[in-house]
Amino acid sequence: MPLLRLIYIGILFLAVIFFVQAQQFRGAISPRDIGPAAFPQGIAGLIVVLGTIGLIAGWRTTPKVPWSDVALPLAVGAVASVAMWLATLFGFFTVLPFALFVGLWASGSRQWVAVTAFSLLVPLFAWLIFVRLLGLPLMTI
């Protein structure tokens, strides 16, 4: 799939939304101030111009990227986000061993002993370093 084109189109779409939204912003604090809208509108305008040129100029040379390469990051992002959502329900250190186990298994690791040991040791070290030593508020998730 032409991934680069999709990225360009996505950025152009966001730039247009930002440009339109900025029209509703309040006025400037003084006659010399350009106000809160001018900078984002200028940037969004430049994105539309340069993005369109880049899109057209690279139309023929856009490399094709296999679907699997797009699915991989989406799957990783989704699994991590679901794990994080579950962590908000059951606690970070309760969910982490299961998330690591599932993640390693889904990534093709079949060394059960190593996977199980790793899934238990990483949360243990994370707890020791980040909660006990650094005092990060991970228990409150």
Added chain:
Amino acid sequence: MWEGFLAGLQMAMQAQVLIAVFIGVAIGMAFGTTPGLDATSGTALLVPATYAYSTEVALGALLGLYTAATYAGSITAISIGVPGTPASAATVLDGFALTQKGKLRRALSISIVTSVIGGLVGTAALMFLTFPLAAFALNFGPPEYFALGVLGVTIIASLVDRIVLGGFVLALFGLLITTVGIDPFTGSPRFTFGNVNFFEGIPYIPALVGLFAVSEAISLIGARSETRSPPSRLSLWCFNLPKAAFYKIMRVTMIGSIVGSVLGTLPAIGAAAANWIGYNEARRFSRDGDNFGKGSEEGLAAAESSNNSTVSASLIPLLAFGIPGSATAAVLLGAMMLHGVTPGPTIFSEQLDLVYLIFIALGLSNLLMLAFGVVGVGLWVRLVQMPPVFIAVTILTLSVIGSYSIRSNVFDVYLAMCFGVFGYLARRCGLSPVPIVLAIVLGALIEENLRRSLIMSSNGIAIFINRPVALVVLSVAVLTSLVPLKRLVRPLPRKQTDQSAAKGDER
């Protein structure tokens, strides 16, 4: 000046700071040795962990990591022929050739010694150049800072640009992202879409962690089928560099160090380019130039000294002007801002002790790196044998913890994942995430100084023409912006574009 130095020394000699540098170097060795990970992803992951500590502890750990990770990429480059970081690409040529000749211990010894020399030369350049540059920058006002911010973004955007205008579009996208949140001048919300999580803007730590660490983790998961040749077994002590061999490589080591220091000062050049340029320059001056690439000890020395000298040199524009010269320097800027430190000329009058602490921490990192390289290199080589998927899930865990811990907000974790997915996809089609990061870090500085300049001007944008420094810097920025436009007239051959896409970003 001496008072500042003594205060910095006192700060650096605190047990906490020394331990932080030690830990930073150890983590940097691990990150640099692991192919796919580098100093930038390492520092991005370490920044949140240092949040709970004082500025000097945080800087000690981060500088230790930066220094060691840049060197440690050479360990895998030499032992298995795979550069641990892009900064060690040229090291493979002679380093791996020496290993194939049965001189692994000699190659690793040359690598560590020349890296330390390069690092110390770069630190000396940092010490001598930042003071006059910062004194010059003391006269700067909002127009000059606006111009410098624009130059920082345009140079990076144009030099890393492999896809037509891709660097610029991403840089502008990064600038657009920084406009989300409360407007600092009017106090009105911008692009928050009713979501309270956006009121403080898009936090840059989740963005850095996502673009550098999460995307690297995804790459490692994708590379799970790749097999790595097992490295040779090494004892912990493997130093082997007789005096005669040391004297023989000194000349090219100094050439590589000076070239690296000069290149490191220039924004966007970075250790990867310095590694190649230093190597080529040393070949021109070496009497053994014909053997470069065939297992030359001088070739290895040149490549290693040049990339490590850029580490300290890349901090020159950051300290003197507050403008980062590389992706890792941008992450360091983010870390400093997180701790309430604003790099730039004022830091020399307000927090001189911190400036000296940076110099001392860099020197200390190099010396500690020497100890790690001499004594424990066999240990780091074994890290290569760890399955990439295990490394990837560890990085993902650290990314989640890191992005959450700054604001204790789960929303930031989701943001990091979004940036990670975006960063991976962008790199997969040849776009580098570096311009977007630099724009996110510099965006507020650019907008605020633009608006301040126009408020203080009685003739609108004429203020940028009437101020010579701003005019020169903006002219350079405009000229730099024209570089990618050449591609519009003469685009890259299709084959090269495909290769770029397949290879992804190498920063």
